[in-house]
Amino acid sequence: MEYTVQKLGKLAGVSTRTLRYYDEIGILKPARINSSGYRIYGQKEVDRLQQILFYRELGVSLDRIREIMTAPSFDGVKALHEHHKKLLEKREQIDLLIANVEKTIALTEGRIKMTDKEKFEGFKQKLLDDNEKKYGKEIREKYGEYEVEKSYNKVKNMTQEEYDAVTKLSEEYLSTLAEAFKTGDPAGKQAQKAADLHRQWLTFYWDSYSKEAHAGIAQMYVKDERFKEYYDKEQPGTAEFLRDAILIYTGMKK
Amino acid sequence: MEYTVQKLGKLAGVSTRTLRYYDEIGILKPARINSSGYRIYGQKEVDRLQQILFYRELGVSLDRIREIMTAPSFDGVKALHEHHKKLLEKREQIDLLIANVEKTIALTEGRIKMTDKEKFEGFKQKLLDDNEKKYGKEIREKYGEYEVEKSYNKVKNMTQEEYDAVTKLSEEYLSTLAEAFKTGDPAGKQAQKAADLHRQWLTFYWDSYSKEAHAGIAQMYVKDERFKEYYDKEQPGTAEFLRDAILIYTGMKK
DNA sequence: GTTGACATTGACGTTACGTAAAGGTGTATA
DNA sequence: TATACACCTTTACGTAACGTCAATGTCAAC
Numbered sequence: 001m002e003y004t005v006q007k008l009g010k011l012a013g014v015s016t017r018t019l020r021y022y023d024e025i026g027i028l029k030p031a032r033i034n035s036s037g038y039r040i041y042g043q044k045e046v047d048r049l050q051q052i053l054f055y056r057e058l059g060v061s062l063d064r065i066r067e068i069m070t071a072p073s074f075d076g077v078k079a080l081h082e083h084h085k086k087l088l089e090k091r092e093q094i095d096l097l098i099a100n101v102e103k104t105i106a107l108t109e110g111r112i113k114m115t116d117k118e119k120f121e122g123f124k125q126k127l128l129d130d131n132e133k134k135y136g137k138e139i140r141e142k143y144g145e146y147e148v149e150k151s152y153n154k155v156k157n158m159t160q161e162e163y164d165a166v167t168k169l170s171e172e173y174l175s176t177l178a179e180a181f182k183t184g185d186p187a188g189k190q191a192q193k194a195a196d197l198h199r200q201w202l203t204f205y206w207d208s209y210s211k212e213a214h215a216g217i218a219q220m221y222v223k224d225e226r227f228k229e230y231y232d233k234e235q236p237g238t239a240e241f242l243r244d245a246i247l248i249y250t251g252m253k254k
Numbered sequence: 255m256e257y258t259v260q261k262l263g264k265l266a267g268v269s270t271r272t273l274r275y276y277d278e279i280g281i282l283k284p285a286r287i288n289s290s291g292y293r294i295y296g297q298k299e300v301d302r303l304q305q306i307l308f309y310r311e312l313g314v315s316l317d318r319i320r321e322i323m324t325a326p327s328f329d330g331v332k333a334l335h336e337h338h339k340k341l342l343e344k345r346e347q348i349d350l351l352i353a354n355v356e357k358t359i360a361l362t363e364g365r366i367k368m369t370d371k372e373k374f375e376g377f378k379q380k381l382l383d384d385n386e387k388k389y390g391k392e393i394r395e396k397y398g399e400y401e402v403e404k405s406y407n408k409v410k411n412m413t414q415e416e417y418d419a420v421t422k423l424s425e426e427y428l429s430t431l432a433e434a435f436k437t438g439d440p441a442g443k444q445a446q447k448a449a450d451l452h453r454q455w456l457t458f459y460w461d462s463y464s465k466e467a468h469a470g471i472a473q474m475y476v477k478d479e480r481f482k483e484y485y486d487k488e489q490p491g492t493a494e495f496l497r498d499a500i501l502i503y504t505g506m507k508k
Numbered sequence: 509g510t511t512g513a514c515a516t517t518g519a520c521g522t523t524a525c526g527t528a529a530a531g532g533t534g535t536a537t538a
Numbered sequence: 539t540a541t542a543c544a545c546c547t548t549t550a551c552g553t554a555a556c557g558t559c560a561a562t563g564t565c566a567a568c
Contacts, residue, residue, distance in 0.1 A: 001370060004545080004546075005545095005546075006544095006545070006546085011370055011371060011374060012374045012377065013374060013377050015525080015526080016546090017524095017525065017526065017527085018524080018525065020547090020548090021524070021525060025524095036532080036533055036534085036546070036547085037532085037533090037546075037547060037548095038533085038545090038546055038547080039546085039547090046370050046373065047373070050358070050373045050374060053374070053377050054351075054355065057351065057377065061523075061524090062523080062524070063523085076362070077359070077362050080355055080358055080359050080362070081359065083355045084352065084355045084356065084359070087348060087351055087352045087355060088352065090348055091345060091348045091349070091352065094341060094344055094345045094348060095345070097308075097311065097341055098338065098341045098342065098345070101308065101334055101337045101338045101341060102338065104304070104334055105331070105334050105335065105338070108330070108331050108334070116255060116265060116300050117265060119300065119301070119304045120265060120266045120267060120304060120307070123266065123267050123307050123311065202470070210464055210467060213464060213467040216456070258514080258515075259514095259515075260513095260514070260515085269556080269557080270515090271555095271556065271557065271558085272555085272556065274516090274517090275555070275556060279555095290515070290516085290563080290564055290565085291515075291516060291517095291563085291564090292514090292515055292516080292564085293515085293516090315554075315555090316554080316555070317554085
């Protein structure tokens with residue numbers, strides 16, 4: 001497929017001026033110029049523009065983008081993996097800002113207190129790069145706490161004791177599962193303990209327990225995207241592992 | 255607490271130049287100037303800077319920020335709620351970009367195909383503001399498609415027919431549920447049809463069906479955050495509605 | 509009394525385009 | 539065949555939100 005400035009602009013969501021500017025500074029040159037002097041872009045240029053836009057979205061200057069992309073060592077696929085990582089970081093930052101604004105709202109309603117420092121959490125993007133680890137963990141802990149608090153407010157129809165019990169059980173279950181996963185053996189002691197804890201957790205919601213339904217849930221964890229994603233978030237493969245453990249636990253598999 | 259330019263700058267993660275500029279354009283004036291001509295900021299200014307940074311993060315120009323914040327009708331709390339909404343939208347955009355980069359990586363590995371249009375999904379932020387609804391739905395549909403596709407690749411252990419059937423069933427179930435929700439009556443015909451479709455969907459994973467387990471799942475949809483979030487995304491209250499419908503369907507509730 | 513980290517006000521530079529202005533190209537229609 | 543209209547071109551000046559000197563004053567400490 002060949003594109004003129006406007007067509008490519010519409011496709012990518014940028015102005016024709018931007019494309020001309022990118023040509024001018026040598027960051028994205030058209031594949032060829034036709035007899036009337038029109039810029040014509042091809043497949044390679046489309047892909048290159050996509051790369052540029054990924055960088056731009058992540059706040060990289062056009063100068064840096066040129067440096068990066070024209071370097072002989074430039075590896076497009078590697079760059080994509082970096083984009084992926086950076087985007088995940090950015091999402092974390094947004095999550096932080098969301099938590100911040102939620103907290104600030106709670107502050108105006110007099111429900112909580114906030115230090116001045118907390119009021120700017122999530123804004124300092126650059127710091128994230130520097131002392132990433134320490135700062136990262138610190139905030140994740142805070143955010144985690146806050147999530148728990150939020151969840152608590154929503155499950156008012158559970159009694160406090162019920163809530164505490166199911167929360168504790170859930171935590172124990174998840175940590176046991178995480179450890180079991182490392183052993184790699186779904187028939188092992190740890191994995192079977194996780195399966196049992198899962199059963200206990202389930203029976204909090206079920207009046208009657210059946211092996212078939214339990215095994216069905218296990219299948220669902222793998223086959224349904226939203227479950228699988230949840231379990232695989234920390235350690236990919238966990239959903240399958242859990243399924244196997246439960247299938248063994250329920251006697252559906254040797 | 256009182257702050258000088260540098261102290262406030264460090265607190266908020268902005269440069270002193272930025273603070274002086276904000277003073278210059280009248281968007282954030284210090285509480286007072288001390289005898290040596292130093293800018294001194296107080297509590298009110300801290301909060302105002304936080305508001306400004308929220309707007310800035312969302313791409314609002316400083317001119318617009320001034321217009322908004324100096325308007326007599328300006329409501330700080332309302333603004334916070336808007337920030338919240340916008341941040342959620344931004345997160346969706348980031349999610350789109352993440353999906354995009356994942357797809358692009360898959361493309362380079364030859365696992366999938368991608369149209370040129372798909373390559374730029376998630377970049378067009380501005381359009382989101384203009385024709386928000388139409389465009390928003392369009393991409394959500396696509397994103398949905400992609401999720402399905404992804405899921406498809408992962409559920410290889412299902413036969414094609416099984417997969418098609420369960421997908422169709424799932425779609426029918428969700429759309430029936432959405433329509434039923436609008437009627438507001440969990441005992442109504444539509445809602446009961448949704449509950450029945452849900453049962454059919456479940457039995458795809460379960461070998462044996464029990465009313466108790468079905469009712470238990472329904473309870474779980476409300477009590478567990480990650481389920482509730484999923485169902486309430488489009489229309490808040492859907493999780494509760496579904497629970498009630500299923501409880502009636504299973505005869506657990508009148 | 510000098511050092512060093514603060515603060516101040518100009519003032520010019522930079523990035524990534526937006527926005528005309530003045531004109532050529534391609535094609536459908538009156 | 540003319541003309542309307544939506545494209546394209548280059549040239550050039552404008553702008554937003556600061557960064558970056560430069561020249562200078564302030565304050566606490568040694």
